[in-house]
Amino acid sequence: MRRHAHTYYIASVVTLLLLVPLATPGAAESPSPLETRFHAFGNGLELYHVRVKEATNFTLSATVWVGSVDEDQRTNGGVSHLVEHILFHQPDMPEEAFNAQIRSRGGTYNARTSRDYTRYHVTLPRRHLTLGQGWLHKVVFHDRLVTDRLKDEKEIVNRENGWLPPTWWHQLGNFIDPKYLTLPGFWTRQFGLREYDEPVGGTYEVARRLTASQLEAHYRAYYYPENMVLLYVGPHSLEEVVAVTGATFGGVAPTGRKPNLRSPLQGRSPRPYFAHKLPQIFSEPDYRIGIGQVLSGVHFSSRSEMSLYYFVMKELLEERFRYGEGKAYSVWGYFDYYRGAGYLQFELEASREAFWAQLKEVKELVWGDLGNHLSRADYERYKTTLLERVTSSRALEDVHGRVWAAIYQHDLHRPSPEETDISGPWRSLSHDDFIEWARSWRTDAAPLLQLSMPGVPFPYAHLVIFVLFLAIGTHWAQSLLRRPYPREPISLITRMPYRLAGWIHVGLVYAVVACVYFHLSRMSAFGGLFFNRVDLLALLGPYLRWVFDGILIGFGIVMGGTVIPREVLATDGSLVLTMRSPVFCRIPLTDIERVEPVSGWAAWKQILKLQALPIYPWFFRGLIIHRKSGRSLMLHTQDDHDLREILSSRVLTYPAVSVRRAARTTRGRTRLRKPVPGA
Incomplete structure (x- = not known):
C-alpha cells in the first residue's frame, strides 16, 4: 500500500x-x-x-x-x-x-x-x-x-x-535457524x-x-x-x-497479448486441518475456537450463496451461544480463497469452565445438518437484514468494494453487469433451497478446527513436561558418553585459560549445537505435519513437540560440552585432556615425539605448516605436541612452562617426577593431587 x-x-x-x-x-x-x-x-x-x-x-x-x-x-x-x-x-x-x-x-x-x-x-x-x-x-x-x-x-x-x-546478531540467528527450515504454510500443505x-x-x-x-x-x-x-x-x-x-486510457496502443489469468484448481480435494495452540510463557491462557471448512471447487456462480451462508452462520453463532452473565460470543469471520480454493473460518471467544461443552455444540452447528438449527423464520430474518444492509449502503467505498470483488473473483475477471449484483440471487433463494445447497457444499468440504487453550487442567503443563524431559535428555546423553576417569598417578593438573577468546569459543560451539538442534527439531516438525489431519493427534501434537525439544536440548547441552576443554592432566603414562562433559581425550606418552613452544606469528605458521589441530582458540601462544602417529595438537594452558617440562622429561627419559617439582608453577595456579594407585 x-x-x-x-x-x-x-x-x-x-x-x-x-x-x-x-x-x-x-x-x-x-x-x-x-x-x-x-x-x-x-x-x-x-x-x-x-x-x-x-x-x-x-x-x-x-x-x-x-x-x-x-x-x-x-x-x-x-x-x-x-x-x-x-x-x-x-x-x-x-x-x-x-x-x-x-x-x-x-x-x-x-x-x-x-x-x-x-x-x-x-x-x-x-x-x-x-x-x-x-x-x-x-x-x-x-x-x-x-x-x-x-x-x-x-x-x-x-x-x-x-x-x-x-x-551480526541477525546473521548469527540466520545461521542457527536458516530460512529454508521454515515449515510449509497453509496453501502449500493444502493445495500445493x-x-x-x-x-x-x-x-x-x-x-x-x-x-x-x-x-x-x-x-x-x-x-x-x-x-x-x-x-x-x-x-x-x-x-x-x-x-x-477514451483519449487517455483508451488511447494506449494495444499489445495483442492475453490477460494474465490463472485457471481454477482442478482435482484438488480439500484435506482436514486441525491445529492446537498452547498458552505462551508468562501470559494468560487464551480460550478460543476457530472452526470452519477447507474448500475447493468454489465456482463464481455460487458466490452469492457463499456470502449469504457466511452471514447466516455468523449471526447464528452470535445469537445461540452465550456464557457467564448472558455475554454473547465475540465472533470473527474469515473467508479467504484463491482460484476456487481456500477456507471459511469462524473464530469464537469461549468460556474456560464450559469449553468442551461449547466446542461440542459449535461442531454440531458448523459441521452438522444446518436444517436442524436454522428455522425458516430465522432464515428470512437474516436474509432480510442482509438485503437491507446491501441496498441501503451507497457509499462510494462500499459500492466500489462490492463490484470490484465480483470482478476479481470471476475466473476471467470479466463478469457480466448482472453478475456484479451480489444480492440478486438472494431474493429468490428459499429456505429449503438454501439448506439443500448448504448440505451439498458441506459434503464436498473438509473440516477445519484451530483450538487455542490448554489441553489439561494445569495451563502450563507443557513447561513442566519440557523441564522434565530436558533433565531426562541430559541424563541419557551423559550415560552414553560417560567414561571411567584415568586411574593413573597424576603429576600435574592445569586449567584452560578461559578469557575472552575462550568464551567466544564456547559461544561458537553452542551456536553450532543450536544449528543442529533447529535442523533436528524442524525435521520432527515436518514429520509431524500429518498430525494436522487428525483431531486427536493435533491436540497431543504440541505436547509431543515439547517432549522432543526437551530431549534434544538436553542432548545438545552435553554434546556441546564434549568439545570444550576444561583441564589438562599429566600422568605417568599419558596426557589427558578432559572436557566440560564426561568425555576426555587421552594421548599416550609413547606417542608423543616432542613438545615445542610457539608464540606470536610463529604459532600461526606452525599450525598452517603442520596442520595442527588447535584444542583451544589461542593461536598466538601455546605448545605444539608432535605425535608419532596422528595429527599434531596445539595446547595453551595456564601452566605451559611446567607442562612442557614434565612432558619433555617423560618423553625423553620417563623418570619419576617428584611431587615438589610437579607442584612448581610460575603463576601459582597449578593444582596438585596425590597419586592414585593404578588399577
Whole structure:
C-alpha cells in the first residue's frame, strides 16, 4: 500500500458487507437503484461503471493482474510492490508536486499490491473528473520508468515492511535457524500453492538487490491494457466517463497479448486441518475456537450463496451461544480463497469452565445438518437484514468494494453487469433451497478446527513436561558418553585459560549445537505435519513437540560440552585432556615425539605448516605436541612452562617426577593431587 503497510488478505466482499451499518437515506425520495454498466475500449482495456447520482465525489480505480505470485522469490521477490511505488514518479515534475494535484483539491489516492493483483485508485470531487483520470493514467502508463530515486523508494519499502539491515546478531540467528527450515504454510500443505504462502513484499535480502532493469522488465511484462480493468463509481454517466477516458486510457496502443489469468484448481480435494495452540510463557491462557471448512471447487456462480451462508452462520453463532452473565460470543469471520480454493473460518471467544461443552455444540452447528438449527423464520430474518444492509449502503467505498470483488473473483475477471449484483440471487433463494445447497457444499468440504487453550487442567503443563524431559535428555546423553576417569598417578593438573577468546569459543560451539538442534527439531516438525489431519493427534501434537525439544536440548547441552576443554592432566603414562562433559581425550606418552613452544606469528605458521589441530582458540601462544602417529595438537594452558617440562622429561627419559617439582608453577595456579594407585 502506498506509504502504508500492504496487507496479505483478500478484501472479501462478505467482510465489506458485515462492516457496513444500516444507513438511513437523507432525502425524502428513495434513491434510484444502482446499475452496473460495461464498456470495452478498442485496445482491450475494460471499464465497469456504477452511477451513484447523489454522490458528490467519484472514485476511479485501475487494477493490474499481477502480484507476488508472478515473482521468483529468489531473484526478484518484491518487484511488484517496488514497481507500485516507482510509478508515482513522473519525468516532468517532482513526486510531491504531482501528488499535490490531488491533495490540494480535497482528494485522496492510494495503491495496494497483493498476491495476484495491484490496484491504484483516486477519489476526487465530481468536477475534477478530467484531472483525476488523467492523473491516474500518468501513474499507470509510462514510456520509461523514472528510477533516479530508486534507493529512496527502497528505504520507504523497508520501513513499510519493518525491515532493517541485518546485524551480526541477525546473521548469527540466520545461521542457527536458516530460512529454508521454515515449515510449509497453509496453501502449500493444502493445495500445493507455495507461491501463495510467500510474503507479498518479498524479503529484505532479495528486494534490496533489485535493479532498475528488473523493474523495467517487470513493468513491460504485465502493465498493458489487455491486462487491466477500470472501475468507476460516482455521479457521472457512463458516456461522460468514456468520453473523458477514451483519449487517455483508451488511447494506449494495444499489445495483442492475453490477460494474465490463472485457471481454477482442478482435482484438488480439500484435506482436514486441525491445529492446537498452547498458552505462551508468562501470559494468560487464551480460550478460543476457530472452526470452519477447507474448500475447493468454489465456482463464481455460487458466490452469492457463499456470502449469504457466511452471514447466516455468523449471526447464528452470535445469537445461540452465550456464557457467564448472558455475554454473547465475540465472533470473527474469515473467508479467504484463491482460484476456487481456500477456507471459511469462524473464530469464537469461549468460556474456560464450559469449553468442551461449547466446542461440542459449535461442531454440531458448523459441521452438522444446518436444517436442524436454522428455522425458516430465522432464515428470512437474516436474509432480510442482509438485503437491507446491501441496498441501503451507497457509499462510494462500499459500492466500489462490492463490484470490484465480483470482478476479481470471476475466473476471467470479466463478469457480466448482472453478475456484479451480489444480492440478486438472494431474493429468490428459499429456505429449503438454501439448506439443500448448504448440505451439498458441506459434503464436498473438509473440516477445519484451530483450538487455542490448554489441553489439561494445569495451563502450563507443557513447561513442566519440557523441564522434565530436558533433565531426562541430559541424563541419557551423559550415560552414553560417560567414561571411567584415568586411574593413573597424576603429576600435574592445569586449567584452560578461559578469557575472552575462550568464551567466544564456547559461544561458537553452542551456536553450532543450536544449528543442529533447529535442523533436528524442524525435521520432527515436518514429520509431524500429518498430525494436522487428525483431531486427536493435533491436540497431543504440541505436547509431543515439547517432549522432543526437551530431549534434544538436553542432548545438545552435553554434546556441546564434549568439545570444550576444561583441564589438562599429566600422568605417568599419558596426557589427558578432559572436557566440560564426561568425555576426555587421552594421548599416550609413547606417542608423543616432542613438545615445542610457539608464540606470536610463529604459532600461526606452525599450525598452517603442520596442520595442527588447535584444542583451544589461542593461536598466538601455546605448545605444539608432535605425535608419532596422528595429527599434531596445539595446547595453551595456564601452566605451559611446567607442562612442557614434565612432558619433555617423560618423553625423553620417563623418570619419576617428584611431587615438589610437579607442584612448581610460575603463576601459582597449578593444582596438585596425590597419586592414585593404578588399577
